[in-house]
Amino acid sequence: MYFLYTVFASLGFFFILKWMKKRRYFTELKRLDGKTVLITGGNSGIGKETAVALAMRGARVVIACRDQNKAEKAVREIKLKSHSLDVLHMELDLASLRSVREFCKNFLQKEKRLDILINNAGMPGILDWTDDGFSLCFGVNHLGHFLLTNLLLPRLKECAPSRVLTLTCSSYKYQKLDFQDLNYNLLPFFTYCRSKLANIYFSQELARTTEGKGVTSCAVHPGFVQSSWTVHYSFLFRMLMQVIMWMFFVSCEIGAQTVIYCAVSDEAAKHSGGYFVDCRPATLRPFARDAGVAKKLWEASERLVKLV
Template sequence: MSWMGFLCHPVWAVSTALLAVVVRLQRRGRWDPQASDVQLKGKTAIVTGANTGIGKFIALDFARRGARVILACRSEARGTGALQEIREKSGNSDVHLRLVDLSSLDSVREFAKRILEEEKALHILVNNAGVSGLPRQITEDGFDVCFATNHLGPFLLTNLLLDLMKRSSPARIVTVSSVNHKKGRVDFAHFHGENLTYYMDHVYNHTKLHNTICTNELARRLQGTGVTANSVHPGIVMTEVMRHYPLVIRCLFKLIGFFFFKSPEEGAVSPIYCAVAEETEGITGKYFDSDCSLALPAPLARDTALAVKDFEICERLTSKL
């Protein structure tokens, strides 16, 4: 029997459908954002990569709770579309688009400068934007484009907005990492595109490890300020993050994902939980799994000496000489 014939076999189809139902029930997690009555009126939130996927549903949830929401997006056209959709679905007109290219440190600085000029407070920052599977490309700043987009850009953005968040405390920083950080390695030459294997999610995994490491160190530095910082795994989600993968891989991902993976709305649950839930207030320097439970990150992400070194190197790399 061919593999296509096997996929079409009635027994396989029924068992797969039943298993998919079980998986969908299990993946809902233990926290339902729609059952949470937490309100964010008077609060300001920034969500990066909010024009699509997980980021759009995070921003929509915040808007429904009454927050002033800033969509930090690279594409004006797609950002405008998300802006209109979120305003319409939430009934909240206090949703705004601000453009930023996280792969460019100058763009991040310009974005942060505008935020600091326009906003009196910032209570939630969700570092959600990310890319995967990109071929080798070095940015104008001299960094690998995936490292710049996934880690160095968000790292700089967070640090530029810290004083505003401290003045707005209590405030929360949520960085969308991935369970794939456990497959990552720390090699500081990676930042400049050296010693990297450009295949599927290899580079992505390294960036997600740095996300988790630096978030933990940031949390340590923020102790006593009223600002918390946590990283979170959203689950295996059907988003556009794989748009740069080979066509065959994308097709297989969509086929399997239809039955077993999370939708973007479901993937937004754990980041929303970290950002708004009453039970996560005051929790900092932790890693949350996709079911909204606390989990141990990779051993490298628990190495405090490495965290200090990683953070200091990222500070030097993103400083304006």
């Protein structure tokens, strides 16, 4: 009898885990021939899976990351999986505003189109700093992408209708912004939460500033994904998180589905400024829909990256 209880309990636990990890798949086969897609951090995880899916639909895909060896390997794998030769890599270090500016200059010289920009690269909350003195998490997740998007915005407008997708996380709900100290580096997890909230405000303000100009913007929560973010932590923490991620997190392929949906779907384009989860619009906490805070963050970010 004890054995039967154990079997039923194990089966029940298994089905609960399977239900918790259940997600929608985006199956629309809309083509992207003639369009150019730029994906930051497209050499691994969600970014790589997104690159494969969009290359399969005929898009020219540019993956931007700082490690050339990893990027070249990823480009070969993306080409193989997507059966597309129109995939390339350009060097970009989002932790350096100088690198962002150089990348944008090179991209605009070499690429005549930009139809979809996917701000995918991200850093977990760790105590480290960018070349410009910002916390690494906030500097990469928000400021690097903020500058990148603004410098590429003229090309996005030229190629309208175009889209900007910014990956965020539901952990935004655990923090609010402190404009006296946007870096907030004492508790790494809260730094991460603030950077993800900043991604949401950025996406909303971008939608407002580009309204009527053919550029749509949305924030995407891909779910909790089995990615490689744990490499920045200790061995014991990595082992613990591997078990937790195996049990509760979804694969990168599944996590990429909402990103692909927002990049391709005509329905998603109707919700500029929206927040998407599991291939559909989702509701944000009231404080994350504050247009005044979004505008204030935009203006503060312009000063920090020296756009004004």
